[in-house]
Amino acid sequence: MQRIKSFLKGNTMLIALIVVIILFQALIIAAGKGSLLKPQNVSNIIAQNSYVVILATGMLLCILTGGNIDLSIGSVIATVGAVAGMLIVEMHMNVYLTIIICLLVGTFIGAIQAYCIAYIGIPPFIATLGGMLLWRGVAQVILNGMTLAPYPDNYLKYFTSFLPGTDDPAFLLTTTLIIAAVICAVYVAFELQGRAKKIKKGYSVESMPMLITRLITICAVIMVFAYLLGNYKGYPVVLILVSLVVLAYAYFTRNTVPGRYLYALGGNAKATRLSGVDTKKMMFFAYTNMGFLCAVAALVCVARFNSSAPSLGDGYELDAIGACFIGGASAYGGTGTVGGSVIGAIFMGVLNNGMSILGIDANWQKAVKGFVLVAAVAFDVISKKKVKA
Amino acid sequence: MAKTMLEMMNITKTFPGVKALDNVNLVVKEGEIHALVGENGAGKSTLMNVLSGIYPYGSYDGDIIYNGEVCRFKNIKDSELLGIVIIHQELALVPYLTIAENMFLGNERGKKYAIDWDETYKKADELLHTVGLQESSHTQIKDIAVGKQQLVEIAKALGKNVKLLILDEPTASLNEKDSRNLLELLLELKKNGLTSIMISHKLNEISYIADKITILRDGCTIETLVKGEDNINEDRIVKGMVGREISDRYPKRESKIGEVTMEACNWTVYHPLYSERKVCDNVNFNVRKGEVVGISGLMGSGRTELAMSIFGKSYGAKISGELFINGQKVSLNSVKQAINAKLAYVTEDRKGDGLILSSPIYKNNSLARMEKISNHSIIDKDKELLVAKEYKEKLNTKCPSVLQNVENLSGGNQQKVLLSKWMFADPDIMILDEPTRGIDVGAKYEIYCIINRLVAEGKSVVIISSELTEILGMSDRIFVMHEGRMIAEFDGHEASQEVIMSCIMRENNKMENENAKN
Numbered sequence A: 001m002q003r004i005k006s007f008l009k010g011n012t013m014l015i016a017l018i019v020v021i022i023l024f025q026a027l028i029i030a031a032g033k034g035s036l037l038k039p040q041n042v043s044n045i046i047a048q049n050s051y052v053v054i055l056a057t058g059m060l061l062c063i064l065t066g067g068n069i070d071l072s073i074g075s076v077i078a079t080v081g082a083v084a085g086m087l088i089v090e091m092h093m094n095v096y097l098t099i100i101i102c103l104l105v106g107t108f109i110g111a112i113q114a115y116c117i118a119y120i121g122i123p124p125f126i127a128t129l130g131g132m133l134l135w136r137g138v139a140q141v142i143l144n145g146m147t148l149a150p151y152p153d154n155y156l157k158y159f160t161s162f163l164p165g166t167d168d169p170a171f172l173l174t175t176t177l178i179i180a181a182v183i184c185a186v187y188v189a190f191e192l193q194g195r196a197k198k199i200k201k202g203y204s205v206e207s208m209p210m211l212i213t214r215l216i217t218i219c220a221v222i223m224v225f226a227y228l229l230g231n232y233k234g235y236p237v238v239l240i241l242v243s244l245v246v247l248a249y250a251y252f253t254r255n256t257v258p259g260r261y262l263y264a265l266g267g268n269a270k271a272t273r274l275s276g277v278d279t280k281k282m283m284f285f286a287y288t289n290m291g292f293l294c295a296v297a298a299l300v301c302v303a304r305f306n307s308s309a310p311s312l313g314d315g316y317e318l319d320a321i322g323a324c325f326i327g328g329a330s331a332y333g334g335t336g337t338v339g340g341s342v343i344g345a346i347f348m349g350v351l352n353n354g355m356s357i358l359g360i361d362a363n364w365q366k367a368v369k370g371f372v373l374v375a376a377v378a379f380d381v382i383s384k385k386k387v388k389a
Numbered sequence B: 001m002a003k004t005m006l007e008m009m010n011i012t013k014t015f016p017g018v019k020a021l022d023n024v025n026l027v028v029k030e031g032e033i034h035a036l037v038g039e040n041g042a043g044k045s046t047l048m049n050v051l052s053g054i055y056p057y058g059s060y061d062g063d064i065i066y067n068g069e070v071c072r073f074k075n076i077k078d079s080e081l082l083g084i085v086i087i088h089q090e091l092a093l094v095p096y097l098t099i100a101e102n103m104f105l106g107n108e109r110g111k112k113y114a115i116d117w118d119e120t121y122k123k124a125d126e127l128l129h130t131v132g133l134q135e136s137s138h139t140q141i142k143d144i145a146v147g148k149q150q151l152v153e154i155a156k157a158l159g160k161n162v163k164l165l166i167l168d169e170p171t172a173s174l175n176e177k178d179s180r181n182l183l184e185l186l187l188e189l190k191k192n193g194l195t196s197i198m199i200s201h202k203l204n205e206i207s208y209i210a211d212k213i214t215i216l217r218d219g220c221t222i223e224t225l226v227k228g229e230d231n232i233n234e235d236r237i238v239k240g241m242v243g244r245e246i247s248d249r250y251p252k253r254e255s256k257i258g259e260v261t262m263e264a265c266n267w268t269v270y271h272p273l274y275s276e277r278k279v280c281d282n283v284n285f286n287v288r289k290g291e292v293v294g295i296s297g298l299m300g301s302g303r304t305e306l307a308m309s310i311f312g313k314s315y316g317a318k319i320s321g322e323l324f325i326n327g328q329k330v331s332l333n334s335v336k337q338a339i340n341a342k343l344a345y346v347t348e349d350r351k352g353d354g355l356i357l358s359s360p361i362y363k364n365n366s367l368a369r370m371e372k373i374s375n376h377s378i379i380d381k382d383k384e385l386l387v388a389k390e391y392k393e394k395l396n397t398k399c400p401s402v403l404q405n406v407e408n409l410s411g412g413n414q415q416k417v418l419l420s421k422w423m424f425a426d427p428d429i430m431i432l433d434e435p436t437r438g439i440d441v442g443a444k445y446e447i448y449c450i451i452n453r454l455v456a457e458g459k460s461v462v463i464i465s466s467e468l469t470e471i472l473g474m475s476d477r478i479f480v481m482h483e484g485r486m487i488a489e490f491d492g493h494e495a496s497q498e499v500i501m502s503c504i505m506r507e508n509n510k511m512e513n514e515n516a517k518n
Helices: A002-010 A012-030 A039-064 A073-090 A095-120 A124-143 A153-160 A169-201 A208-230 A237-255 A257-267 A269-273 A279-305 A316-326 A338-358 A362-388 B044-051 B076-081 B099-103 B117-130 B146-159 B176-191 B203-209 B234-242 B303-310 B335-340 B350-354 B361-373 B381-395 B411-424 B441-456 B468-474 B497-517
Strands: B004-015 B018-029 B033-037 B061-066 B069-071 B084-087 B164-168 B195-199 B212-217 B220-226 B260-270 B278-288 B292-296 B317-325 B328-330 B343-346 B429-433 B460-464 B477-482 B485-491
Touching: A012 A338, A012 A362, A039 A073, A039 A208, A039 A237, A039 A257, A039 A279, A039 A316, A039 A338, A073 A095, A073 A124, A073 A279, A073 A316, A095 A124, A095 A153, A095 A279, A153 A237, A153 A279, A169 A208, A237 A257, A237 A279, A237 A338, A257 A269, A257 A279, A257 B361, A269 A279, A269 B350, A316 A338, A316 A362, A338 A362, B004 B044, B018 B033, B018 B044, B018 B195, B018 B212, B033 B044, B033 B176, B033 B203, B033 B234, B044 B084, B044 B164, B044 B195, B076 B084, B084 B146, B099 B117, B099 B146, B117 B146, B146 B176, B176 B195, B176 B203, B203 B234, B203 B497, B212 B234, B220 B234, B234 B497, B260 B303, B278 B292, B278 B303, B278 B460, B278 B485, B292 B468, B303 B343, B303 B429, B303 B460, B335 B343, B343 B411, B350 B411, B361 B381, B361 B411, B381 B411, B411 B429, B411 B441, B441 B460, B441 B468, B460 B468, B468 B497, B477 B497, B485 B497
Parallel strands: B018 B220, B033 B195, B033 B212, B084 B164, B164 B195, B292 B460, B292 B477, B343 B429, B429 B460
Antiparallel strands: B004 B018, B004 B061, B061 B069, B212 B220, B260 B278, B260 B317, B317 B328, B477 B485
């Protein structure tokens, strides 16, 4: 009982996400408008939110350093998108070369802002507010106010196609499920091997029944997810990209020394500095990295919209920041996880998608999202207070 | 016989793990200047915070009787209504507001939604005149010197119809001339019937100005000396302040002292903001293998600044001088370099500068030397946990598990986590800044035992402490620091509290005389 309680407390947002999914599913079915978990719609939700997940991952690192946010990301995306448009649509440059150039441009923009923040000492809020205006302007200048479209198929296929590319529904479903099963098997093997290693070295491990329950739950979720995707077109390529980003950063924050330093910096900057950590370097890294992930998100976005517009990325910073805070990151820094931010991003995505299917007015959607953001954080703050008392 | 204005009876105040005040009594008569003296941590400021309502009624035991009535202050506002005003050591003025705005902050003239600025500035000018400050009340606080700011604080108190003025070290940051002015002003105000309580370390000022002197020691009232009845020269006061025996509160150790491990020569450090001010002035000191060296001195004497500037230049500007570790001249330009040179600095402010409170014990434990539990920057979490547990056992830290967040531990256990963090960094030389501040006697003893174990292992330990007994009880050698300079060195067995205290006081007087001459 105690365990269940602590599990519930530790995973409030995950539970909230499940509740929201069930709620919308019920509402949508009741309204006779199909299903939230229809294979095609699940695929849609992924395509719609892939960029939010990528951005939220980067934003989390910034927030960890002390509740600092990056307001410029929407504009940086527009600038990188404009560069991509110029190079591919206008100049017909090689796709791989373009991707590399765009990633470099994003990283460079991030590094400029990061330098201002970490080494000159401009407060992040102001440095990135300036960036927000600056890079939006640059994007408009590059595009001369025009929209560049369409992108060639040899670019789009890396972002908008599906795997495995086949038209035979039975074969598609089978392969999708087999791939999922392989992923599950690898995952289980990895966990069991890790456990065996720990036992050998004499470290404490979680109990076997707990481990089995956890493994079965996670595998079941993966299989259901694969089944839904397999009934549509298979795995969207962008899902693979997003998964790689999420896994890499989750590992970085959990298991590496620089990742640990980020948390320490947000928890107590002075103590961290006095422990021999180059805190300025960490700050520089967090914001440079944000620029890099903006570039990744920009490449995804231009492919999804099949165009580069001056207004690309407008308001994305708020989605990313919202996702982090809904996902349990502290507004003072030092706490928050990549997993939490992903849940936060999906939460916002499901909310958007569900309300759209229900045909709720777009203006009301905004109001509801704003309300949910504040409510989620308030809930988190209050529940943490109770734990302390 | 003047009537009794204030009587504090049997005041007891406990903080988690420490008894800060233990049945303290204080009687203040109307129209007198009453001085409160005692070593750092004797409980002077705590007592005044109780009186002014900063620690509200209910958080302490005992009674405050003011003008014959029992008072139960819930906050500062309550005590100010009765005319009790406290001026803290760190002045509470807003730099970018004018003198007048500061003076009536929270006590605005006019109506709540319509401040009467004409009245404000007129009243402010009158009060400035009373305290003898020739400045326009339109001047911003940041533009006047600290001595004048102190006068503004007093004028502010007068603006609140103060009956009983409490001053916490009012002259600590003033030069001789400003201090003298301030003391004369207090005497002047006394003639007009103002009663004041003054906390001070400067005993010459106290014997000049005070009518009565109450001495606190370890949270207890020791005695009250009355001018005219008792002999109140400085030696007498010092004796009252320190007059306790060093009993077996300090574990014994066999000193096996070796070669010099660290030596600082002509170490000079300037203040990072006020680039003219020397914080450490030509300091020379050293520590040897297996030795505990104590650095004594008043607060603000530059001890912490000395330690931090040595520790990878983490404090100060324009640092000059030479540093030798094991005979080799080194220059440590970052904390990382200092740690790699096997140096550790354990901060006096464990919550502010030392620990990440919202983080679990094991993460705090490894922060200063992540290399030991990681491989190519990949953390071995299991090893990290195991090591943390090991240190927990070794230092006898009381906690349910090392996964516990540090903020939930008591002060003594937090201090142990901080110590273990730096022991984990494998230093040969450890500088411990106020290692037992704010922790109870039992935990102190354990910390002393840990220190003894460290030197037995051949490490060198430097203890910075405001508690003289601690310095005397633990050190093989003692340096005394004053106003950024090393003024004396003693053998640990030869020194006594009286010798050190009077050494500091003598230096105090000497400097004041020099200033007076200039």
